[in-house]
Amino acid sequence: MLEGKLRQKQANTAVSPVTAPPTSPIAQPASPARAARAEIPGAAPSPTPTAPANNGIFGLADSPVPGLSIGAYGEIKFGAMQNPAANGQWQNGFDAHRLVLLPTYAITPNIIFNAEIEFEHAGSGFDSDDKLHGTAEIEQVWIDFKILDQFNWRAPGIDLVPIGYINQRHEPTQFYSVNRPELYNGLIPSTFKAGASSVYGTIAEGLSYQVQVSSSIEDFGGDFGLRTDAKTVPPFPAGYAPGISGLDALASSRPVRGDFQQLNNTLAYAGKLDFAPAFLPGFAGSVSAYYSPNVTPRGAYADTGDLLGRTSVGIFDAEFRYRVPQTGLELRGEYVHVNFSRPENLRANNDTDPTNNVGKSMYGYSGEIAYHVPLGTILNSEWEAVPFYRYSYENLQTGGFAGTDANAPTGAGQRQFHTAGLAIFPSPKLVLKATYQRVIDKSVAGALSDSFLGGVGFFF
Template structure:
């Protein structure tokens, strides 16, 4: 009876039988055999035969497991080869459970154990990174940037011509355009175009008596950190702090400090060329040659075609005086109408010591060997000789760290 039961066992099929099905089959067979053996426990010979059969069955199970593992390995290698040819990622081999899962056919898309694909998010433009206040939009031309600032004043002003009376008023003080163009990484064009007091006009109904002028116009040639050249153009005279940084946000008063309304004729610019660079960490320099200031304060139209002061006895206002200091002495910037051949020189050292955070300062100087214009004469008509001017400036700024306190001092 036992031998007939063994003879009726079906032969295993490897190609389509899963590992768990084979395991169930083997366990069921083993339990059946053990049950049969328990029924004949009294028969010693039968038990011995049963033990031999069990040993053979164990060997058979081991053989079946080895063959199944071999087929699984071959199937995984075939999938890896096929994935490599199709450009799709291959399944990573893992435990036999993972391998059996890989051998299963693809589940339908609506299978309950597979999450539904997420809907594609709408295309939303990535917000641009933070930009500086003067960089509201990327430039349509690579290397080109345009800055601007303006200054408008409202309020009351004391009028000396009206016996010191306070009068309400308004002034569109200035509007400034700052175009910059990087021709290359080392060649930079810079300009400053300024409209003051609402601009200039010639019609009576415009009621304008302002100006429109170029305050800066030059090209920088960046050579090395220690030495760079600013080509001839219109440039600021490097003396003092406010003359170099004269935007309204750089001083605490409505108008510029008194030092820069005469003693330093801000904004002081002239035809010039300079070299500049870094000497050490926190220490920079600039040396400039420029058109000299002129001791001529008269209207531009009073200059003769020979580029001299008007002849005696017409007379002319001085450009340098005890009342206005150097306020009217700036040279002409166009049409070869300067009244002097003299070249002036200016130098500047800026320092921001790393050992003292918040502290910055500068020392600067200006020298003109002759400020006397062509044809200059005294009140008596006597011709004037050469007269030079030298200036020295020292200033500091200290913003106390982690506070809103700033200390400033300047000597000219």
Template sequence: MGYGSACAASDDTNEVLLKKLEKMEQRIETLEAELKQKQAPAAEKQTSATDKGTKSAAPSASPKSANAAVPADQPQDSQSKQDSQSKQDSQSKQDPKAKPTSKSKPLDSSKLPPLDAATPAPDKPILGLAPSPVAGLSIGAYGEIKFGVQQNPAANGAWQNGFDAARFVLLPTYAITDNIIFNAEIEFEHAGSGFDADDKLHGTAEIEQIWIDFKIMDQFNWRSPGVDLVPIGYINQHHEPTQFYSVNRPELYNGLIPSTWFAGASSVYGTIADGLTYQVQVSSSIEDFGGDFGLRTAANTVPPFPAGYMAGIDGLNALGFSRPVRGGFAQLNDTLAYAGRLDFSPAFLPGFASSVSGYFSPDITPRGAYADTGALLGRNSVGIFDVEARYRVPDTGLELRGEYVRVDFSHPENLRANNDTDPTNNVGKSMFGYSGEIAYHVPMGTILNSDWEAVPFYRYTYENLQTGGFAGTDANLPTGAGQRQFHTAGLAIFPSPKLVLKATYQRVIDKSITGALSDSFLGGVGFFF
């Protein structure tokens, strides 16, 4: 073979090698892109734990949906991962097993790759079923099913079976641009919307959150007017069923903090320092009105005397019926409320996260409010303070949680519950409650190609909804029914960080003559992805 032939053969060989190298480079680029997409949710989670409601490197702003766009795929240790998440700013709802920091914060667009038509969306598949057809669009979901037996106080404590398709929630998120992000939460409760006597259906459908985040900088971001969670406590902002171990939400969030507590609102949020974030919110105020919406007059006042109306705040249900209006202009007062929150997850204390939050409304008395004597009721302000902490002891399965909530009224003599001729629901100058919880995470090994974890837990809660300072037309005869103790114990099993199976026993004690008569054995299935 001549010199020319040898050269030609060499050139052919070089060309083949070059083509192979080009293919290898293309393959490497593809793999790198896929790796970045998989790492984006994890990075978001780490940034988002601190603020559930802040999808950016900002404070724990409340929303749950942002995280829906970027759910976590890998199992995490409950508290240790939560804490790392708390430093992240996505509205992601943390891994149930992640360290308890803040769970649902808005999606931090700064942590995602640029969005354009030529680049695959970094989002998770829609509902986990198929790739998103639109760059920037993601839909997550969470829900819970409950069943079991519980005592009915109205039936002298008789045990009764029950089943409740408690809720199914869709969490659409769309990155309009890298810095303008839409979030919403659409919730279906108790098996659907409407009433069907034949099928025993009596549920609701509502928009629990809807707002647009404008990501300006890590230190300052703006959440447009919309429906948003009030930034009080941890579970109110991170209330997906994978974030707590009992079948029902923790007791402090069933009245003292009326979870899920959301309102028409706008806020700013951001990062003050590493591990320290904030949120400041202005919202529609709660109202001391718990009656049917249809009972409000065309003048937006309570029903005229002597019809009577139900209290929104009382010594049995706390703030449970005092929700602000979200679906019209029928506010019963012209007051705005103000809330603020600080989230803290220090790098020097791995596994620890906490928050301090407050709420103030200058007046919660509805227009035309009156006592059953016909006397008009005056102004009454309310202030709420909450402090909570979560600690997952590093390199162990031990997890600790604690919380304290206090509600103060300026003029309890103007509360409807103190002027309705029913002294059993009187309200004092304040209400308060506290809880402590211990849990232990036990690895169960790999089952069905998934790493399972069992979490036995115990939680003690004390509430006093009828403290001293009663005043009004009703007799000062507190019954003790608002002074409650809850002993809650159970087991939560996580086949995946996105799925939990629960069993809970709860013993309820109060100081009324008959006692609470509302113990329960409940089971539940919850998911969040």
């Protein structure tokens, strides 16, 4: 946000002031700049995003420290969902899912510090008194060196991997369902972040890029306590959980971000192109890819005790967003493909559990339709309602199984998601949501994981 504000100030100094158009999550090129945090659902496209005028301290007051800006976003969820572990019994719940603080500081107009400090699931305590089991973590921290519009450097820090759209713009005002879109719950392990450094810039109007080097994902699904002092998996025959599986995809394989706890020495590589062509107003999209030469942790073994070899992983994503000009109609679509070079070396195929096997590849796709309906002025602000429907399909257990487990898909990784709901925006900074989701898979019992959820999201 601060970067966008500084750029706007510089432009106003160079030329006579003009009114900047509002920005839009469906129509602007995705830039790594923090200016993306100013996006407003349903607004007109702008190739140069700008920050809100009042983005000092939580958007409420000017900052007392020149160059300092603090924002926040968060989600509160409630409702009912089926529990597959309880034979599909419907269970009610409430979740203070996340509260995120966004400090930004301009060390100079060309050297900018950014961070994202997140508290998940109501906190970080876990005992019989507070009944909390949450986390507190640094989700992002890095310093940008603004050199040219065409070339900028993001110094080593913790950064989002540039793959897909929602992974880099996952604030609750950027999507309409209560939970994040399904493709970002495993195929893309959102929030997908890592120790990383990158370069980025604008190639031409409406076309930008980012290239990143980062710590690799790893095929290890256990916590830090199971890692040995030698930074290996626990010794045989203790066993350990896979980070990549045919039930959860890559959800448990996220890179380690603290205390030199990586279980391999591999670097991963990612690149992304964002486009918003001027000849097609309201349209934007991206293509991106991620590659790790090896995700096998040190000392990885099958339940037989045999050591497991190397496995590379590649992820490809293509997505688009289109707000049809002069109408309320909005369309979105996305495709994700994950490929494994040697699935016979993945832990899930060697753990005596045939239900979580992984084939040669995984993939998924989704299509969404939404319509923006103005509700008029209520409580001194312009309200908008957005009914939507999204269809998603995932196949996490394709053919090509190999290893010591039985080589047969269980069907549990082949899922369809029918998601429908309503998002009401009292302000571009606030959204009230209601979502019903029907989940179908090919396992014997079925998915048994439907849900009816409500949510409150904010971002300022």
